Amino acid sequence: MRLLSFVFALLCLGAPVRAESGYDLWLRYTPVEAQYRAQYATTWLLAPGDSPTLRVAVQELNRGLAGMLGSAPPTENRAAMDGTLLVGTPASLPALDRLNLPLKELGAQGYLIRNVTYGGHKALVIAANSDIGVLYGVFAYLRRVQMRQPMTDLVSAPKTQLRILNHWDNLDGTVERGYAGQSIFNWHVLPGYVSPRITDYARANASIGINGMVPNNVNARADSLSPEYIEKTKALADALRPYGIRVYLSVRWSAPIEISHLKTADPLDPAVKAWWAAKIAEIYKSIPDFGGFLVKANSEGQPGPQDYHRNHADGANMIADLLRPHGGVVMWRAFVYANDPKIDRANTAVNEFAPLDGQFRDNVVLQIKNGPLDFQPREPFSPLFATMPKTSLMMEFQITKEYLGQQTHLAYLGPLFEEVLKSDTYEHGPGSTVAKIIDGSMDHHAISGMAGVANIGNDADWSGSVFNQANWYVFGRMAWDPEMSARAVATEWTRQTFTADPAFVAPVVDMMMSSRETVVNYMTPLGLELIMAHSHHMGPGPWDMIGPREDWKAPYYHRADETGIGFDRTITGSDNAGQYKGAAKAAFEDVTKTPEEYLLYFHHVSWDYKTRSGRTLWNELIARYQRGVEDVAGMQQVWAAQKPYVDVERFDKTASFLAIQHREAIWWRDACLAYFAQFSKRPFPGGYQPKYPLEYYEKMPMFASPQP
Numbered sequence: 001m002r003l004l005s006f007v008f009a010l011l012c013l014g015a016p017v018r019a020e021s022g023y024d025l026w027l028r029y030t031p032v033e034a035q036y037r038a039q040y041a042t043t044w045l046l047a048p049g050d051s052p053t054l055r056v057a058v059q060e061l062n063r064g065l066a067g068m069l070g071s072a073p074p075t076e077n078r079a080a081m082d083g084t085l086l087v088g089t090p091a092s093l094p095a096l097d098r099l100n101l102p103l104k105e106l107g108a109q110g111y112l113i114r115n116v117t118y119g120g121h122k123a124l125v126i127a128a129n130s131d132i133g134v135l136y137g138v139f140a141y142l143r144r145v146q147m148r149q150p151m152t153d154l155v156s157a158p159k160t161q162l163r164i165l166n167h168w169d170n171l172d173g174t175v176e177r178g179y180a181g182q183s184i185f186n187w188h189v190l191p192g193y194v195s196p197r198i199t200d201y202a203r204a205n206a207s208i209g210i211n212g213m214v215p216n217n218v219n220a221r222a223d224s225l226s227p228e229y230i231e232k233t234k235a236l237a238d239a240l241r242p243y244g245i246r247v248y249l250s251v252r253w254s255a256p257i258e259i260s261h262l263k264t265a266d267p268l269d270p271a272v273k274a275w276w277a278a279k280i281a282e283i284y285k286s287i288p289d290f291g292g293f294l295v296k297a298n299s300e301g302q303p304g305p306q307d308y309h310r311n312h313a314d315g316a317n318m319i320a321d322l323l324r325p326h327g328g329v330v331m332w333r334a335f336v337y338a339n340d341p342k343i344d345r346a347n348t349a350v351n352e353f354a355p356l357d358g359q360f361r362d363n364v365v366l367q368i369k370n371g372p373l374d375f376q377p378r379e380p381f382s383p384l385f386a387t388m389p390k391t392s393l394m395m396e397f398q399i400t401k402e403y404l405g406q407q408t409h410l411a412y413l414g415p416l417f418e419e420v421l422k423s424d425t426y427e428h429g430p431g432s433t434v435a436k437i438i439d440g441s442m443d444h445h446a447i448s449g450m451a452g453v454a455n456i457g458n459d460a461d462w463s464g465s466v467f468n469q470a471n472w473y474v475f476g477r478m479a480w481d482p483e484m485s486a487r488a489v490a491t492e493w494t495r496q497t498f499t500a501d502p503a504f505v506a507p508v509v510d511m512m513m514s515s516r517e518t519v520v521n522y523m524t525p526l527g528l529e530l531i532m533a534h535s536h537h538m539g540p541g542p543w544d545m546i547g548p549r550e551d552w553k554a555p556y557y558h559r560a561d562e563t564g565i566g567f568d569r570t571i572t573g574s575d576n577a578g579q580y581k582g583a584a585k586a587a588f589e590d591v592t593k594t595p596e597e598y599l600l601y602f603h604h605v606s607w608d609y610k611t612r613s614g615r616t617l618w619n620e621l622i623a624r625y626q627r628g629v630e631d632v633a634g635m636q637q638v639w640a641a642q643k644p645y646v647d648v649e650r651f652d653k654t655a656s657f658l659a660i661q662h663r664e665a666i667w668w669r670d671a672c673l674a675y676f677a678q679f680s681k682r683p684f685p686g687g688y689q690p691k692y693p694l695e696y697y698e699k700m701p702m703f704a705s706p707q708p
């Protein structure tokens with residue numbers, strides 16, 4: 001025992017030496033330093049109950065406390081004494097009854113942590129109304145120990161119902177828009193073998209409150225609904241269930257044709273309806289708590305009800321009616337754009353969905369991307385959020401950084417999520433924030449929720465880089481509470497993922513907080529959109545003209561010509577501003593009131609347009625691109641100073657990635673400015689010149705960047 005304590009003391013002394021692959025994410029449970037230990041003194045653990053969820057809650061507590069305090073507290077029955085930790089629900093731990101706890105406030109999934117007197121002694125309670133609430137409470141407790149924070153009283157309940165990861169994982173193991181290796185779902189070996197990684201995935205998700213997942217790509221194959229795949233999915237569901245995570249499936253609308261050779265997939269056809277009824281019954285027989293379906297229909301070539309002259313509500317309602325008796329929901333995606341060059345792509349979702357408001361069943365929820373276009377580094381919020389009060393609406397964020405530098409660039413998405421959630425839609429006057437719409441409180445929606453397109457893969461560190469893990473983390477935390485601050489979450493994550501030492505936390509959190517703006521500056525400043533390279537979206541491509549559709553070409557979005565640059569979405573243009581409400585509409589309509597970060601999104605302005613800095617538009621564009629590059633150099637400096645606090649593995653990988661980011665920020669700046677200069681026909685100020693001629697950038701091979 002003494003030897004153990006000695007080893008433990010040594011571990012505490014030697015700060016960041018242990019090599020870390022990043023596999024442990026934010027659940028590292030490293031030894032608590034001496035100065036913080038007293039506040040977590042736990043003499044014994046009273047946590048009876050034997051449900052699978054309570055069992056994993058106690059396991060996690062033991063694992064966490066053994067790691068952080070050197071030993072797990074004993075659980076054999078003891079007389080009351082100071083430092084008792086009581087964990088459970090009123091059902092599992094009747095002793096809670098006497099403690100007068102405000103359990104009503106917690107709802108079905110919330111928890112509380114409270115300092116109480118138990119049998120005349122000081123004790124700490126982690127309690128909830130349900131087993132899953134207890135598990136969330138345990139993770140909150142461990143989070144605080146990891147952060148070295150005092151164990152003050154706390155009450156927390158999720159503000160949204162559905163907190164769901166969408167995996168765009170294909171059945172062959174590839175991941176659409178995935179930058180962290182192959183899929184973690186190995187369909188080949190399922191159901192015979194469920195990797196322990198799936199349990200670690202479940203732990204990580206439960207630790208941040210995620211309660212649902214869709215394992216297959218929205219560009220779905222019908223195979224996922226075959227009996228063989230239902231058996232595989234059941235094995236996954238069984239492994240995730242103790243952690244409170246329900247499984248949903250993406251479905252392909254034409255599955256009845258592809259699997260059972262029906263002649264049609266028309267939602268109003270009785271044979272089609274019967275097919276879905278049988279399929280749904282078959283799924284629930286294997287997976288009684290199956291969550292429901294996620295549908296991408298009539299979008300980017302996917303089949304859907306419109307193929308049969310039916311609308312989205314016809315399709316969604318048909319399957320919703322069949323799912324209802326089983327308690328399932330339909331998450332119907334609103335990501336659609338018309339194949340008509342005369343219609344602004346940004347207008348399409350409102351055009352197609354707003355007329356259907358009030359027609360969807362109450363177990364249908366529309367899943368709306370945060371912006372009207374497509375997960376850009378910055379877009380205004382989707383006007384659809386303000387347009388469908390009678391329909392449940394949920395958010396779809398992209399955690400994987402398809403358009404924000406993919407694996408390597410450091411971009412913490414907390415500020416992006418926060419900016420969208422705080423945006424005022426003016427749906428019912430000022431204060432109608434997107435957060436209040438998707439948490440259901442504004443319009444009393446039956447279903448509330450947030451989906452995040454996962455950035456998870458088989459890489460050792462799960463997300464391709466250590467800092468990408470923060471985006472998974474912040475998604476979960478903001479799904480739980482859409483009003484949480486991005487900075488608070490970054491601070492939590494940093495303290496758990498690296499160290500609670502303020503000398504490290506302060507500069508690293510600052511760096512994270514400005515990182516997304518930095519990416520905006522060197523990629524798409526001032527409201528530019530979709531000027532990424534064709535199809536893979538890595539690197540610049542403002543010249544991209546490949547493809548059969550106008551709205552797949554970059555010039556459609558930036559509209560640079562000799563008179564100026566930007567997309568006129570005001571009343572004189574596509575009238576997209578007209579889809580907004582109140583002060584948002586007024587601001588977007590008027591170039592002098594539009595926030596400058598959306599300038600070129602809503603307006604086509606001349607190269608000499610005077611921006612708020614006093615510079616001309618052309619010079620401001622250059623200044624922003626420059627600033628983006630300089631700020632990456634600043635991030636490199638901040639990180640270099642953190643070497644003493646971080647293990648070699650994670651330090652070096654991050655440093656190398658920042659060097660790649662710097663090189664590619666220069667590429668973005670030079671390629672875009674070389675391209676736009678041919679329209680602006682204005683000189684570069686201050687002796688700046690892109691290093692290479694435009695043709696060099698245009699011919700860049702895939703996955704290469706300019707030689708420095």
Ligand code: GCW
Binds near residue numbers: 176177219374402
């Ligand atoms: O952003 C685009 C992506 C596609 C994706 C699509 C969607 C799954 O480039 O890869 O397809 O959005 O959200 O459906």
